[in-house]
Amino acid sequence: MDREEIQTIIIDFIETNFEMxxxxxxxxxxxxxxFDSIDAIELLREIETLMQTKLTRNEEEQxxxxxTVRQIVDFIENAIKDRA
Amino acid sequence: MERRVVITGCSAITPIGYSKEDILKSLENGISGVSSIRxxxxxxxxxxxxxxxxxxxxxxxxxxxxxxxxxxxVAMSACxxxxxxxxxxxxxKALLSSGRTGVAFGSSxxxxxxxKKVFQACFNAHxxxxxxxxxxxxLKSMVHTTAVNITRMFEITGRVICSPSACTTSSQAIGFGYxxxxxxxxxxxxxxxxxxxxxxTVAVFDNLLACSTNYNDTPERTPRPFDADRDGxxxxxxxxxxxxxxxxxxxxxxxxxxxxxxxxxxxxxGGNLIxxxxxxxxxxxxxxxxxxxxxxxxxxxxxxxxxxxRIGDVVEARAIHSIYGDRPWVTGLKSYIGHxxxxxxxxxxxxxxxxxxxxxxxxxxxxxxxxxxxxxVRHTPQLMETKIDCAAVQNFAFGGINTSLLLxxxx
Numbered sequence: 001m002d003r004e005e006i007q008t009i010i011i012d013f014i015e016t017n018f019e020m021x022x023x024x025x026x027x028x029x030x031x032x033x034x035f036d037s038i039d040a041i042e043l044l045r046e047i048e049t050l051m052q053t054k055l056t057r058n059e060e061e062q063x064x065x066x067x068t069v070r071q072i073v074d075f076i077e078n079a080i081k082d083r084a
Numbered sequence: 085m086e087r088r089v090v091i092t093g094c095s096a097i098t099p100i101g102y103s104k105e106d107i108l109k110s111l112e113n114g115i116s117g118v119s120s121i122r123x124x125x126x127x128x129x130x131x132x133x134x135x136x137x138x139x140x141x142x143x144x145x146x147x148x149x150x151x152x153x154x155x156x157x158v159a160m161s162a163c164x165x166x167x168x169x170x171x172x173x174x175x176x177k178a179l180l181s182s183g184r185t186g187v188a189f190g191s192s193x194x195x196x197x198x199x200k201k202v203f204q205a206c207f208n209a210h211x212x213x214x215x216x217x218x219x220x221x222x223l224k225s226m227v228h229t230t231a232v233n234i235t236r237m238f239e240i241t242g243r244v245i246c247s248p249s250a251c252t253t254s255s256q257a258i259g260f261g262y263x264x265x266x267x268x269x270x271x272x273x274x275x276x277x278x279x280x281x282x283x284x285t286v287a288v289f290d291n292l293l294a295c296s297t298n299y300n301d302t303p304e305r306t307p308r309p310f311d312a313d314r315d316g317x318x319x320x321x322x323x324x325x326x327x328x329x330x331x332x333x334x335x336x337x338x339x340x341x342x343x344x345x346x347x348x349x350x351x352x353x354g355g356n357l358i359x360x361x362x363x364x365x366x367x368x369x370x371x372x373x374x375x376x377x378x379x380x381x382x383x384x385x386x387x388x389x390x391x392x393x394r395i396g397d398v399v400e401a402r403a404i405h406s407i408y409g410d411r412p413w414v415t416g417l418k419s420y421i422g423h424x425x426x427x428x429x430x431x432x433x434x435x436x437x438x439x440x441x442x443x444x445x446x447x448x449x450x451x452x453x454x455x456x457x458x459x460x461v462r463h464t465p466q467l468m469e470t471k472i473d474c475a476a477v478q479n480f481a482f483g484g485i486n487t488s489l490l491l492x493x494x495x
Contacts, residue, residue: 019148
């Protein structure tokens with residue numbers, strides 16, 4: 001799974017499930033789209049499904065500081081690399 | 085200083101309708117909202133009862149996802165009726181968020197359909213491994229889900245009372261809201277209750293032999309409060325809300341006043357958690373009159389709890405007679421809608437307000453032959469056009485809790 005595929009999947013998931021639209025790669029998801037901690041936890045579960053693995057507690061805490069889609073994609077890429 | 089408390093908005097989603105006109109039409113024409121129980125693919129096949137007070141009407145829950153995401157069906161119906169009463173009362177955002185407006189609301193449980201999902205995940209190793217439970221599941225299934233989803237959606241910053249006490253959930257909500265305004269703690273309270281379809285509640289009553297089973301093929305003939313052939317209660321679903329306000333602030337706003345709450349009492353039997361207690365029930369009715377500072381002969385109509393259980397109706401009829409004699413008309417409104425548990429107190433209050441406004445009283449549906457043991461009170465024999473100035477709404481719950489609300493036509 002390359003970076004572009006991950007980005008498409010994440011944006012599609014957010015737009016479909018969270019009823020948000022026109023998401024820019026560097027938009028602050030909370031400030032611009034009202035993305036909150038409930039959405040973040042739900043997105044983490046989707047990332048686990050995507051990666052077919054469970055995230056560690058440290059990874060989850062790190063992920064809660066994420067603000068943009070670009071950062072989400074970076075996070076997933078790194079998590080995949082760590083498991084390779 | 086005690087302040088007067090008036091009602092400036094009311095809305096109910098019931099098995100006999102959602103709009104006021106539909107509800108009144110069903111009441112006037114003696115139409116029952118009881119039908120065959122829905123299949124939950126879990127418990128229904130094992131139940132003896134097959135009847136339920138069902139909301140068939142399609143209700144719009146077109147709330148933005150940011151609110152919807154923390155709501156199960158029970159919170160959605162709660163927010164629907166609250167949205168209605170806020171619009172009807174005309175209370176604006178400044179007042180809602182002033183800290184002087186609060187919420188008293190409840191349901192028997194949080195969303196039971198979400199709780200089922202939680203339990204299923206707990207017993208499924210694979211689902212648990214992948215943490216299939218969403219972050220919002222707790223917010224949907226916690227017991228105060230209705231009250232706090234209301235505060236979030238309407239940005240209400242005052243007191244929150246969650247009153248899950250089974251069948252007295254929403255009558256206590258109204259009563260506690262009334263007391264907060266009466267004694268100056270809040271200026272307005274949104275009060276009520278909701279109950280979503282829940283087979284587990286039906287199963288509990290069914291196992292206690294409290295549910296009606298003889299009319300599974302003719303659902304509209306049950307429940308039969310006070311009737312010699314009654315055979316138990318019929319569980320139902322629904323929601324209701326009332327806006328309570330301090331009289332002077334409601335007047336200043338030019339709000340339309342639908343009625344006045346003049347008294348409230350609640351007590352506990354202090355003993356058996358299931359069986360009704362004649363002394364406890366009679367006491368709460370007496371305390372209600374004391375709270376309202378009126379005499380028993382001023383009450384013209386009683387909305388009885390009247391679940392149509394064999395013992396409960398007898399205890400209630402005797403208690404009514406011991407306090408009110410045989411003067412007020414008595415009707416069991418659950419005969420139209422079934423027993424909506426956490427919502428029954430507020431729905432029965434709203435139906436009573438509708439009848440007070442229109443100037444009629446409906447009979448108890450299916451009351452063909454009054455049980456001799458319930459005959460000492462004045463059962464409403466037919467639809468009667470009559471002015472009601474003062475009414476009592478009484479409810480009793482598992483856990484030994486009793487309530488009595490006293491309502492007055494506003495003039």
